[in-house]
Amino acid sequence: MSKTITRQSEDFSRWYTDVVQKAELADYSPVKGCMVICPYGYSIWESIQRELDGRIKATGCRNAYFPLFIPESFINKEKSHLEGFSPECAVVTHAGGEELQEKLVVRPTSETIIYYMFSKWVKSYRDLPLLINQWANVVRWEMRTRLFLRTSEFLWQEGHTAHATYEEAEARTLQMLDEYASFAENFLAIPVIKGVKSDHERFAGAHRTYTIEALMRDKKCLQAGTSHNLGQNFSRPFEITFLDNEGKTQYAWQTSWGVSTRLIGALVMVHGDDRGLILPPAVAPIQVVMVPIWKNDGQKEEIIRMLGGLTTDIKNAGLRVEQDLRENVTPGFKFNDWEMRGVPLRVECGPKDLEEKTVVLCRRDTGTKEKIPLADLTGKCVELMPVIQNSLLERARLFLKENITEVNNKEELAAVLEDKGGLVSAHWCHGHSCEDIIKQETKATLRCIPCDAPTEMGSCVICGQPSEKRVLFARSY
């Protein structure tokens, strides 16, 4: 393994792969397109899970678990769902040494199997709303894969709900979109744009798809989460019906929503720099790392004792702290190593500090080093956590803002996408052919119709037909 990672400016894509592997987030598996999530990477996922699971439950959902295998006929029940997913499904044809009577699809998403069960569970309007979430792995046989961003198997949570009215389902769809946006911004320090997908980019089987879009440091966009209003598209084929309070049979109105391990890829690409990962304190598995420095055995003992005391203090203050007592590597190596892993704060403690009753505190996000009196260390660490968290969010917000460009014609749109990159805000007629022309000519896709876009009369940058809102286009992952 080489000592340095590729610079972002040199090759962002290689930088990303280097960081993911060298920070030990993930590794390539022997199975094509699949990845191994390493302990450090998995602890980030656990951190995401813990927080998001709490937020989801707070909205009234309960966790459940549905099978990995779905009867092939289930996938076939909803036409656009089938068309969307069947090309990328892994299918089990044999088991127990025999050919199966009905093939089993390894879930690419669980709408069908969950709604089969919903049809058994929902009988009365009193059973609604039904609010279920599951944490699971799903499989989609992608042609081109990238660690965390698109792998054949990935981990996610998928929420599935059933409601008595369209309005309730729409409200739940938007509620979860807001939860995701709030989670991304406040926990991951990733600012996002909330919006609606075009008909073309809509989830296979959905009535309407909402998205949160984030901008990576290479100015490419990433869909960081989605929330779908499914209408009655699934409740009809799966016969999820209930008797309303007038005794009439009604089909349920449904939603589904999810975020995945892709969020880890977003964390890397939104905050990272040439030294590696930068983790916001809220999500960081290790928030403070303690590095001892010594010249001889006498000092070593004394410094380790002092470090141990400080570590306990910091831990008791509620922070996630770890000591790096490895003896076979130098302090310099450790500095670089922990910077690679994105730990927000590093405490250096050596002979000089012992003498002066201080330590050196180094911030990962700014790189600044500060000499701190021993007595002030814990307080300072606690105080810096929200400061760093906020500083990362503000930095990312500014970057996002600076990289949304309004354009008013096709030439401008192409030029901005080519030279500046980022998101372009343009008028569009809602026609699929215009969307497609832009994709063909600029490789940019329609990311979303932003929820907060003001009404503004204009004309489609391709066909010139009237438009009431600007929408966002960008090249994306």
Add this chain to the structure above:
RNA sequence: CGGGGCAUAGCGCAGCCUGGUUAGCGUGCCUGCCUUGGGAGCAGGAGGUCGAGAGUUCAAAUCUCUCUGCCCCGACCA
């Protein structure tokens, strides 16, 4: 599925064109010494079906053929 490339130690590579001692280098790993305030140094050591199969030859990592796998570009894509 179309175009291009690669396959030799855990990882990254050289050797192949022009066949010929015991297949080498960097890094990582192990042991010891010495070091430690920004990726230390020295010494010793372990580690190889040279992707698989067949052929040519006295002799194949090296030449020929077949197969397999992977990577890049395109096409495709929640």
